[in-house]
Amino acid sequence: MSSHPLPGKKAAASRVALPYWLREFGRIRLATAALAGTLGIGAAAVFASQWHRDGALQAREQAQQTRDAAYTRFSQVETEKREIRAYQPRFLALRNKGLIGPGKRLDWIEAVRQVQERRKLLPLSYEIAPQQAFAAAPPMAAGDYQLRGSRMTLHMELLHEMDLFNFIDDLRQYALFTVQDCNIKRQAGAVNVATSAMLAADCTFNWLTLAPAEAAPAAGAQKGAP
Template sequence: MNAAATLPGKKKKPAVTIAVPYWVREFALIRWGVVSLAASVAVGVAAVVVSNAQLRDASATRTHVQQVRDAAYARYADADNEKREIRTFQPQFLVMRERGLVGEENRLSWLDAIRRIQEERRLQPISYEIAPQQPVALEPGIASGDYQLHASRMRLHMDLLHELDLFNFLEDLRARGYFAVQDCAIKRLGANLNQADAPTLAADCTLNWLTLTPGAPAVGVPFSSRSKP
């Protein structure tokens, strides 16, 4: 007996038909186009990401190059300024070094200058004593570069025929070295009428001989440069 046979008295139900959208039925025609589009979009997105990364790297590189260029230009400008300063101040520097301000302390030169001035001016005997050299602290805002200012204090006594002997002596001494007069006091002596060249005055002065020596600035006590002739 055939299983597919229809039982008597029953009718066969018609098959259910489902309507499929046309774009589904025809997707097979465009599937390769869709795949190509998706691949193109993926490649485009990747290209944008890579381009942005390269742009950031290029911007960072440009910033670094500009910083290096600016630093090089600043060094060049500093070197050019130093050259101009050397040309401007070198003659003065050589004069200061020749007169003993720049370099190591030369006390023999100071004493020789005092002796020569005394002989040339025919002054009364001069006595002096020099204290140990000390660093000098400069006032804020005064730049000494790579040099440290030092001072050696000299206490000087001289007899005078008149006040001009002291002024002439200090003027001649200043032309042969660098010093600052800290204080200077003059007192009158009892005149000896029997001697024409007898001293009538006596001067006691404190001088600070100055030298600039290479080295970092040190902490010191500023000295006073008051003058009381």
């Protein structure tokens, strides 16, 4: 009598035994899902925090730059205000003397006439050339303005040298100018020292003004003999 295994036992024997951790997975499945969800939420929170931190740093840096620019501008304004307070009196004085603005040729002519009459000088003659750019030595920083000059050639008859020196000193009270050159020579044939010209002077002056760089030069040469 042969013996054969029963079908049920044979099927049970052919099954492979599962690892214990896999057999117990069903018990921790919910906990594992909860852990995965928690990790995902944590990662998203870290990313969001980093993003907000970077944005906050950028905003802080931009605010710092804006504040620095505002402080720099404020410092510049304060410096400009101090410079205005310091230089305004000098600027007004120069403007009153005719340096700032277009050349006041009629005022120059009147100044020459007044000095001649007050000093009771002998006859003189002059010619004022058209205004043009003037090159100062050393060069002068004038900003938006340009230094301009009107050349005046002057011929004076003198009783003595002090007539010329007094004339120049008095003329400086009315306007600003440079004396480019002066040549004094003795007059021939003078007989009366009290009334006759013993000397003659030929000088070249440059009447100076500061005008906006785009301003056009004054027109026309002028001659005179006060």
